[in-house]
Amino acid sequence: MFLKNIKTFIRHLSQNKLYTAITIISFSISLMFVILLSVYLEQEYSVDEFNANKNRIFRLAHDDYSGFAPPSGPLLMEKFPEMEYFTRTYDQQGYAYTNKDEKMKISYLMVDSCFFKMFSFHLIEGTPETALLPKSIVLTKEYALKIFGKIPELGSIVNINDQVDYKVGGILDKWPANTHFAKQDALVDFPSLADMWEYPQVLTTYNNNSFGLYVMEKPNTNLPDKAPKILKLFKDVNWMYKNGSVKEVNFEPLCDVYFSKSYSPGVRQNSKTLLTVLSAIIFMILFLSVLNYINLTIAQSGTRSKEIAIKKLMGSRKGQILAQYTFESIFLSLISFFIAFLLSFIVLPIFNHLLDTHLNLDTSFSWQFLGLLVGGAIIIGAISGIIPALTIARFDPIAVVKGAFRMKSKQSYTKGLVAFQYFMIIVLVTSSIFINKQTRFMRNFDLGFNKDNILIINNTIANNQRNSFQSELMAIPGVKHVCFVRGNPVDGGNNNSFTYHDKPLSFQVFQVDTSYFRMMGMDVHLTGAAYSTNAILLNETAVKDLDLPDNPTSVKLFDKETPVYGIVKDFHFRNLKEKVGPVYFRIMSPKMSAWSIMVKVSGRNTFETTQKIKAAYTKFTHGLPVEMKFMDDSINQWYDRETRIGKMVEYFTLLTILISVMGLFAMSLYFVQQKIKEIGIRKVNGAKVSEVMTMLNKDFVKWVAIAFVIATPIAWFAMHKWLENFAYKTTLSWWIFALSGILALGIALLTVSFQSWKAATRNPVEALRYE
Template sequence: MIWYYIKTALRNMRTNPKFTLINVAGFAFAISVSLAITLFLLKEYSYDRYNKNYRQIIRLTDAKKNSSEIDYRVKDILLQHFPEVKNACYVDCYNHPVELKYGKEGTYLHTGAMSVDPQFFNMFSVPVLAQQTATPFQDKNSVVITESTAKRLFPNENPLGKELDVYDIYPVTVSAVIKDFPANSSFTANFIVNAQNDNFKFKQAIGNSDDLSTYRWPFEIYVQLKKNEKPEQLIAKINAHKELLKPYVEKAGFLPLKDIYLHDPTTGVSNRKGNAKLLQLFAAIGLIILILAVINYINLTVAQQAKRNKESGIRKTIGASRKQIIGQLVAESTLIGFSAFLIGTLLLRLMLPAYEVAFNTPLNFNILYHFPTSIVLLLSILILGLVSGIGPGFVLSGINPVKILSGTTFISGKKNYLRQSLTVFQFAVSVILIVSVLIVRRQIQYVKHQDLGFNQEQLLRLDIPWLKDQDMNKTSVLASELKKSPYIRDASVSQGVPGDIRFDLGYKNETVPSIVADSSFIKTMGLHIIKGRAPQPSDFGKVCLINETGYKHFGFTNLDNKRFNNYGGYDIIGVVNDFHYSSMRKPIGPAFIILASKGFPNAISIRLSANHIGETMKFIHKTWQNVMPGYPYKYEFYDDWFNSMYKSEERLAQTMSIFALLAIVISCMGMLGLAIFAAERRTKEIGIRKVNGAKVSEVMAMLNKDFIKWVGIAFVIATPVAWYTMNLWLEDFAYRTGLSWWIFILAGFLALVIALLTVSWHSYRAATRNPIEALRYE
């Protein structure tokens, strides 16, 4: 019987090649997109689960401060006082690459780095390829490098025991080589230093005095629990004895290792962070696109009903049961689904590079060959075939064979209503996706043109690498030389700039983003003093400024006797206007601008004249070569730099546009199917109307009016759903565009135009058909 079903299905597919091609193409594209989304979801949800102990590892947090930055000394307190803890370590992932140098000739490499407690290698699954001693770190000056870094620095040498210079200042020795962290790891470093080496405590200490014993050194604390211990019970016990962790933690919290990548609400130092909402959105889109393809198949199958009515009637007359007719339709849909799956898989393989660009991550195609995945996919094809075939099967098998053979068959109102509802659903999805694309693109434009609080026009950032001790004064020399150009209005040396603040200094037991700069910084950036006074060159090393938000946040009513006590102390002499020092996703928080030479300058901000940009850029490059010979020359304009912060949103807009286009194409196929059905069902009526003098435009209006009504209903349904969905997405931005009514009207209008263009072609053919042929139609 099954073989008979397959033979009949193949015959029907051959006799209806256009119908088969449309269905297979629709399913194939839907399956290709859905499989790509599945690969992306599998990758994102697998983060950090490669660690053998991932179920027992948690990261400690300070729930009151919503922060994962905790003093490293908490590790020893946990091991001493809480027997539930099997092991613990502390980690600091650097926000910026470090510069490594090997050999007198100077093989330079800029790479990601982190400092870790030696216990890190016992807690996490880090395969060691080679090491000098029993442990990866031989001593405090030992470092561990990844396999790829070893090949780049020592292509033909044994890296063990080799000496590297970090920033050409700190000598370290390679004591071990590990495999690169996998692509689904939250850690991305290629260079790992011993956190017990004081030279590499790049994270600034938090404190309010010059007594270093009162300072806190923030790291991330990872805790491995003993088997069967519950993290909730440990945290409750810690909070019951919170005096043990004072002053380091106010209220303990935790986050499982497996949840850090996607569900980390804290501020911390982990390298990678995913977006759980985005994954849910993509999962929904993948499922909806498959549903659209199924609906498309049902509509096209029912649209061909007139050609299959007699077949069904004859089969029922000679004894075929309703179950057998449904089985035949299910066999056809399964065969089409299997063919589409093979083509869709091939499309996925061919388009994998494009999908990787869209998702901004490598995808593992080979995972589809794994046994569990293959079984799930085969079951999915069977379910897809069952769902796609059972609906048309019930429709065709439910018609009275006497009516079929007498030529009086018709489609009942309920079945017609179901088919129309499916089409309404398709276009409701299309409207939602069109609205989503329009709002995402509008939000991108909004944040790109938002006032940043400083003048980013003709403002250039010149990156300063980590300098040798004897070259530290060259930064100020370079700034002075640059100011000699008549086309450079000003220049300022700083450690940290808007969009790249590297200092988080302590004030009133809080971490506050801080920029250390010279006295030209305010003028160069185009900031404004709104209270107090502007700094003078004579103030250097004595004063600082605070932004408006910080002034209000710390409860200031005036600046009398207000001091910032880090590193000897600075008088707070003025309040500057709020300026964005990170993306628009975050609200502006407190910030300090410190007039001092603490830290290593990492940038020169240069204010250019509007004219002679090309000539000025040549002058800057030549001046750099004269003052900084041998150091890499790198610059970026501030407006380009801030715009680059929204690359993920731009990729989302591009991906959503592709998904929306595919959904619209599939929906149009379903709409075309209904147009074919409507024209065939009303063929004689059209002929009679034309004989009685009906115009082509009148016939087209008659055929198209129902489609206009369905799109209108789809618009009404889609509008509140789209509003809710996009409002939820916009919540990730502290500064966001409004959900204007015209966006929804435009989306509905576009959907209507697309629908009319789709059905009008077939309506026109039906309206211009010879009425004699129409009257002969059976």
């Protein structure tokens, strides 16, 4: 009997190819998204879970930044016996070489010697106790093979930036993929920062609060309870707590750091809100898919009514029919899951690009996780099949055999379901258009400077070669300007904080050479003050914050009267989520090392020009590969997150439209089947095809209108709240809501009209034959 039911079901599927295709395609695409999003969510929520001491490690934070001065860690270790270890962190980039004198780019995280006692990073060479002794470096296996050509012996020398020789103290197997620390080539002992910067006081001064700080409490203690005492201690020693610019100390559990809104150097982060939205998307996709399967199955149940009637007349019980249809649903769900599993591997590269992640399904699919997915597919199939099974099991076999059977439906169920699908389409289309509109608005916003055709090169040119290098670049056809800077709109410059008239102020500082303003096309108004080496230029916001007159010639900074040489029109050095802050410029001294080199090119023969710039750079750095990027590309990366969210909403919108169209197709079929007798009577009485189609379509148009009325205020509120994240934003245009409604109406008419036309052109005698 079981095999006979299987054969009957497969024959039904083969005879109803459109129904079969719609059902399997809808389920497969939906389950593909569910599989990929589930793997992604599992990966994101497991970040830092591998650390054995995860429940005892905290990152210190304050406000939206978690930077502290280097002496903070040793001070807390001395004052609080509850603390077992601490490590400071700071990420840097540069170049490294061995005794082979082959320079290579290196990114490294500076940490304290107890790092490996706190975090479960796996060493294949060296021990946690000795890996990070003074002037030691721990290389990843990948980088060690790259720079040495083999796994080096412990004690081998690596020089960084021609400044400090480090001994190899250990080799990491690989950088953990599920840590919140950004991927690095090496770990370097933190105290050597003083030698790296040639600034011994950096380890003892509280002037610089740019370093991450992690602490680990002893077992059975509660270090976060000491936050009020730590805050009081910091108020005594740290200027930013003294002047009230920072007012709190927060302990972030290690596994929460990845989702924190507080930034610190050398970390990668994700938004828990985004993951919540993605989780909601999973449930919404499943909900729509299950509804569609129910609708399609019920709509097709009329074609199987004789089969069910005969089984009932032959003695089949209601429970047997329920079991049969539920099994059929599970069978289709498993087929769809298998197809979705294969589709996941095909779509994976697009998915990784969209979410800026690196999912590897080969390693993600453990037997336990695969079992959960298969179990989920079975549950989804069972849930999808139970309602159609209950509906079909209630068929009256006598009415079916007589030919008098007609499906009935509660209009409230039909209307609510159709209106809900239109509601989803309108909200998602509106959201997608608004997100893209805001992203375009930000990308095209006038930032107050010329960002086109400007190359930014990480500087490793020696100071005594600066003029020669600049001359060589200027001799290249297509190069218009060259300047050396410490800070540009992409990196945001440096930060200086000070008290001005008893008010704490925080300024961004840019140190540039004299060609900078001409290159950037910035509007500068000279105040008339005589130029001097310590003169500064202020932006308009700084003039307001300092309560200066419109044309100031001097200002008292750091208790010194400083000439103001010019006023720079406000420009943006952060993304448009933040308002323009106060800035001052200094002209850079020839003795001062530049962070980067900015090169303005003509825009013609760009590839050839950049190749010549690279060759000149390599010549002056003795073979060091050049790191360069165009300023406009870097600025566009400010909005990568919004772009990815927009793309995700777009794909989900298209998926929702696809699933909804399939479901609406089923609903229209179901609706028309219930109207067969009415259509026949109307046609016998002279109704035209157009009148019948209007009668059938008007209900769907009405449901679109109801969905539009409900969806518009909800979409407006959601987009209004989202735009609150931006200091500079686009407008909530009325035409976008109208366009979404028109699109939903068009989808309804296109989907329903086919069924309406078939019903309207049908011979009325067929509909009234058994009446």
